[in-house]
Amino acid sequence: MKTVFKVAGLLVLALLLLGGGIYSWASASANRTLARTLDSHSVDFPVPFPLQEEEIGELGLTPEEAEALALERAMERGRHLLESRYPCAECHGGDYGGGVMVDAFPIGTLMGPNLTSGEGGVVADYTVADWDRIVRHGIRPDGRPAVMPSEDFLLMSDQELSDIIAFFRTVPAVDREVPPVTLGPLGRFLVARGEIVLSADHLEDHFAAHPVLPPPAEVTVEFGRHLAGVCIGCHAPDLAGGRIAGGDPNWAPAANLTPHEDGLAGWSYDDFARVMLEEERPDGSRTREPMTFVTPFARNMTEVEMEALWLYLQSLPPRPTG
Ligand code: HEC
Numbered sequence: 001m002k003t004v005f006k007v008a009g010l011l012v013l014a015l016l017l018l019g020g021g022i023y024s025w026a027s028a029s030a031n032r033t034l035a036r037t038l039d040s041h042s043v044d045f046p047v048p049f050p051l052q053e054e055e056i057g058e059l060g061l062t063p064e065e066a067e068a069l070a071l072e073r074a075m076e077r078g079r080h081l082l083e084s085r086y087p088c089a090e091c092h093g094g095d096y097g098g099g100v101m102v103d104a105f106p107i108g109t110l111m112g113p114n115l116t117s118g119e120g121g122v123v124a125d126y127t128v129a130d131w132d133r134i135v136r137h138g139i140r141p142d143g144r145p146a147v148m149p150s151e152d153f154l155l156m157s158d159q160e161l162s163d164i165i166a167f168f169r170t171v172p173a174v175d176r177e178v179p180p181v182t183l184g185p186l187g188r189f190l191v192a193r194g195e196i197v198l199s200a201d202h203l204e205d206h207f208a209a210h211p212v213l214p215p216p217a218e219v220t221v222e223f224g225r226h227l228a229g230v231c232i233g234c235h236a237p238d239l240a241g242g243r244i245a246g247g248d249p250n251w252a253p254a255a256n257l258t259p260h261e262d263g264l265a266g267w268s269y270d271d272f273a274r275v276m277l278e279e280e281r282p283d284g285s286r287t288r289e290p291m292t293f294v295t296p297f298a299r300n301m302t303e304v305e306m307e308a309l310w311l312y313l314q315s316l317p318p319r320p321t322g
């Protein structure tokens with residue numbers, strides 16, 4: 001009997017040591033990954049984007065009027081982008097005063113910081129270059145990689161980011177302190193194992209120029225490809241879907257959006273629009289999380305945007321899922 005206890009005791013001890021060893025390794029490795037500083041370019045562009053000289057002439061505007069109209073348009077475009085495409089509010093809160101991305105032990109507490117000018121806000125001293133780094137590169141102002149997923153924002157043009165900055169500069173101040181990101185043991189393990197790939201590491205070249213303007217808002221493949229930039233974080237860069245890397249394990253795998261028989265082959269535009277707006281597939285089944293998080297944004301898309309997306313998806317080569 002005694003030997004049995006001894007063996008069991010030794011086994012427990014071995015397991016504890018092994019667990020402790022794995023934890024120390026994961027912790028040290030995750031810390032190394034998160035504490036690196038990354039180099040990137042330092043861009044600058046106007047906020048808001050000015051009107052074209054021709055238009056100022058045609059409308060006969062004074063410089064002050066031209067500036068006011070440029071700001072008004074930038075804010076309108078910024079609001080549309082935040083309501084229909086870029087889900088900053090999902091993690092930074094509906095009032096942008098801070099919100100929750102993940103708050104689940106043992107993964108960790110990943111809160112979206114306060115983006116207003118109120119107490120606890122982090123963007124008061126942000127330059128245009130800082131905005132570019134965090135949004136389009138996943139790099140914080142101090143050069144360290146952020147845990148914020150920026151993959152979906154890589155195709156954003158200067159003008160679109162400028163419109164979003166113009167919007168945030170005037171959003172009502174919210175006083176809210178948001179705790180910094182802390183990773184739990186599982187979060188550290190996933191980062192250490194490379195299961196959670198930081199956005200900054202997705203991007204190979206942090207010095208490549210960004211487009212200045214988005215493609216014209218018309219029903220073209222080019223505009224559709226631009227819009228689909230926000231679908232690739234879940235549906236994969238080739239849009240053939242599969243398991244969502246780094247996502248909640250309970251989430252459904254992302255659907256194949258190419259015209260393959262595993263994907264959207266045989267779908268009409270109306271089928272596509274119904275699933276985007278009503279969460280219902282042609283066979284009557286309903287889409288699940290996290291696609292349902294996209295619906296409120298899709299409902300604010302213009303018809304031109306929805307049609308351009310469809311045209312682009314139809315132009316893709318058919319690929320099997322995953
Ligand atoms: C899926 C959740 C998520 C989405 C969507 C998201 N963010 Fe974040 N964001 C975060 C998290 C989490 C952090 C904290 C990152 C860190 O400290 O590593 C963050 C950090 C930031 C910061 C502050 C970085 C700092 O510490 O100075 C800014 C600015 C920011 N996000 C802007 C945006 C904008 C603009 C958008 C929309 C275009 C956006 N975020 C979309 C989760 C998100």
Ligand code: HEC
Nearest residue numbers: 230231234252253254255263275286287288289290291294
């Ligand atoms: C947050 C992750 C996420 C984002 C972002 C996302 N999707 Fe999805 N999408 C999913 C998942 C997961 C499914 C599968 C849902 C299910 O099986 O119930 C899905 C399903 C779909 C479907 C239904 C197809 C089918 O065969 O069931 C369409 C169409 C679709 N997505 C289009 C888009 C488009 C277009 C975008 C970008 C504008 C987008 N999705 C952005 C996760 C996402």
